[in-house]
Amino acid sequence: EYEWQGKRLLTTPGRVIFNSEVERALIGAGVGDAEDHPFLNRTLSKRELDGFIGDLVEHYGPNTIAAALDVIKSLTFRFATRAGITISKNDIVVPKEKEEILARFEAEVRTVEKEYDRGLMTEEERHERIVAIWTEATNEVGDKMIETLSEVNPIYMMANSGARGSFNQIRQLAGMRGLMANPKGEILERPVKANFMEGLTVLEYFISTHGARKGLADTALRTADSGYLTRRLVDVSQDVIVREENCGTADSIELPLILDGSPNKSVAGRVASVDVHKPIKDGKPGRTVIAPKNEEINMSVLRKLVEEFGEYADTARIPVRSVLKCRSEYGICRLCYGTFLATGGMAEIGDAVGIIAAQSIGEPGTQLTMRTFHTGGVAGADITHGLPRVVEIFEARNPKGAATLADIGGKIDIDDSDRTIKVTITPTALDEDGELPNPKEYSFPRRTRLRVTKGQLVELGDALNEGSLNPGELLQLRDPTATELYLVGEVQKVYKSQGVEIHDKHIELIVRQMLKKVRVETNGDTELLPGQLVDRVVLERENARVKKEKGEQATFEPIILGITKASLATESFLSAASFQETTKVLTDAAIEGKIDRLNGLKENVIIGKLIPAATGLKQYRQIAIEPTDPLPVTFQHPEAEAELLAALEEIGEGDGFDLDSLGLGLDEPALDTPALDAGAAELEPAPEE
Known part of the structure; x- marks a missing residue:
């Protein structure tokens, strides 16, 4: 037992040492007193420690916690030097219940086989059920194995602390290896029931080799593919720099306050687009503003929102600014970007947020799997996963096994009496002419998994069967915002499945670049050409000008470009030429007589100019520093x-005097020089008296 701030706690000596040292460091750095620091009475794994340091940064700022980080580093090194762990095969403990668990699940498999033999299910259903049974068996053996291991078992400690390995790998050592895939990527029904401690049979060893070889081949390919993805992402986003304070947009996106049962981290790090009030209670609207308009929502504000919304938090949606809605012509504005995640404060004008977004998405790309597991001929389930899926989304390709989208909204009717499944949508709303449109019929193969049920109401663009959506088709049926949010969600799905956390704003920034252009349909009285690809902001500005002059506005259709095409369609021909298809880009630019405004980073690097980011921006280059206080005069003799004192007495106290009369060679106007232009002007030395 240990006494902390007047309370008795049951804890360990290690936790006492850790808490005491960190508290001493924080108090030494002038942050609060002993009452402010709670006692951390839990195991600090790698993830827990990351969270703890994140909390320190949030509460005390990045500069003040350096002392605490130093203490943590010294403590961990000191104790890691004194006490190490070794692992031996005796630490691998196979759970006693394994045989009984396997016998139970084998009986379930036999039942499924009997039902199949009696014709009660199809071949696909049988395969699917057997795979599901053995997956459950593997998980149960794995759970029992973790229960069997002691908390001080070296292998358990190694995985639990986050130092090396995972429980999935320990499961293969002490539990059971589980299901394997064949060279085609289909999951084999026959699992590897043994683990490495017991030893594999010849057949089990042989079916394991497919996955092992594929794993090694994937690792080699993954690094190259991930590097190329990063290069394309950098190229498409390199000119996105924070250029202004506020673009003045009234548009926003709405994000759920609660996601998967916990506060939605995507809301934190953004700016509220309206005043967020307390919810209505007892029929009275809340007057208190929790998150003011144009103010940053950090983690503490997010927690307060969840607390204040209480029972309504699960359904609440918060309107926030997003780069998807930013109206800045070049780059983006501070308020639409929100928090700069590297510092924890608001983004500054000049931050190269595009490059940071590209690196945040590209760098974890090597952690994604390349594997495409197929469920063995089940239609609509052969969906690409891992890195290839991320590339498929960012290149806006028509996905493999794409879902069919509803062309009209209405009520669903399903007829599966024939060899094919017929889905009919009967419209329930009148069209623009005030008439009810004709019903629309869709046919699917019998094995198709539908997402809709009989009598369900669907909207335009809803998926009727399982599968990924074609972003180009979704954009035609719905608005750009729905497409943008779908793409962001799909990328997040892939990264979350591998346990990688990326803030939505990074993905939104890339998606914004993909949907930035529109195709001119009719040019009206504008200076644009039909079929021309232009930035949406440019077209809207042209239309506003024509409207003012009472002319005919241009019409357009939104388009989606993959990141490669978007990079080549950029306004800068220098940037595009240095990316791919150099000859084509340069000849096209020469024919059109293009002018490169040098707005991005790459084009400035190419011609050897300062990049227009951070201190390279013009407004930062025009700064001259003037002293605010008189400089102290010190004497060596x-x-x-x-x-000097004698000279001052001669002049008389309180009278104005010029420095030249002292004969010190100081030139008074030199201290009052106007702002220097880009550092070109230099101070002239004072003339000798």
């Missing part, structure tokens, strides 16, 4: 001090 007492005689010089005596001479």
Whole structure:
């Protein structure tokens, strides 16, 4: 037992040492007193420690916690030096219940086989059920194995602390290896029931080799593919720099306050687009503003929102600014971007947020799997996963096994009496002419998994069967915002499945670049050409000008470009030429007589200019520093001090005097020089008296 702030706690000596040292460091850095620091009475794994340091940064700022980080580093090194762990095969403990668990699930498999033999299910259903049974068996053996291991078992400690390995790998050592895939990527029904401690049979060893070889081949390919993805992402986003304070947009996106049962981290790090009030209670609207308009929502504000919304938090949606809605012509504005995640404060004008977004998405790309597991001929389930899926989304390709989308909204009717499944949508709303549109019929193969049920109401663009959506088709049926949010969600699904956390704003920034252009349909009285690809902001500005002059506005259709095409369609021909298809880009630019405004980073690097980011921005280059207080005069020789005092007495106290009369060679106007232009002007030395 240990006494902390007047309370008795049951804890360990290690936790006492850790808490005491960190508290001493924080108090030494002038942050709060002993009452402010709670006692951390839990095991600090790698993830827990990351969270703890994140909380320290949030509460005390990045500069003040350096002392605490130093203490954590010294403590961990000191104790890691004194106490190490070794692992041996005796630490691998196979759970006693394994045989009984396997026998139970084998009986379930036999039942499924009997039902199949009696014709009660299809071949696909049988395969699917057997795979599901063995997956459950593997998980149960794995859970029992973790229960069997002691908390001080070296292998358990190694995985639990986050130092090396995972429980999935320990499961293969002490539990059971589980299901394997064949060279085609289909999951084999026959699992590897043994683990490495017991030893594999020849057949089990042989079916394991497919996955092992594929794993090694994937690792080699993954690094190259991930590197190329990063390069494309950097190229498409390199000119996105924070250029202004506020673009003035009234548009926003709405994000759920609660996601998967916990506060939605995507809301934190953004700016509220309206005043967020307390919810209505007892029929009275809340007057208190929890998150003011144009103010940053950090983690503490997010927690307060969840607390204040209480029972309504699960359904609440918060309107926030997003880069998807930013109206800045070049780059983006501070308020639409929100928090700069590297510092924890608001983004500054000049931050190269595009490059940071590209690196945040590209760098974890090597952690994603390349594997495409197929469920063995089940239609609509052969969906690409891992890195290839991320590339498929960012290149806006028509996905493999794409879902069919509803062309009209209405009520669903399903007829599966024939060899094919017929889905009919009967419209329930009148069209623009005030008439009820004709019903629309869709046919699917019998094995198709439908997402809709009989009598269900669907909207335009809803998926009727399982599968990924074609972003181009979704954009035609719905608005750009729905497409943008779908793409962001799909990328997040892939990264979350591998346990990688990326803030939505990074993905939104790339998606914004993909949907930035529109195709001109009719040019009206504008200076644009039909079929021309232009930035949406440019077209809207042209239309506003024509409207003012009472002319005919241009019409357009939104388009989606993959990141490669978007990079080549950029306004800068220097940037596009240095990316791919150099000859084509340069000849097209020469024919059109293009002008490169040098707005991005790459084009400035190419011609050897300062990049227009951070201190390279013009407004930062025009700064001259003027002293606000008179500079203190120090003397090395007492005689010089005596001479100055005598001179001051001659002039008379309180009268104005010029520095030249002292004969010190100081030139007064030199201290009052106007702002220097880009550092070109230099101070002239004072003339000798």
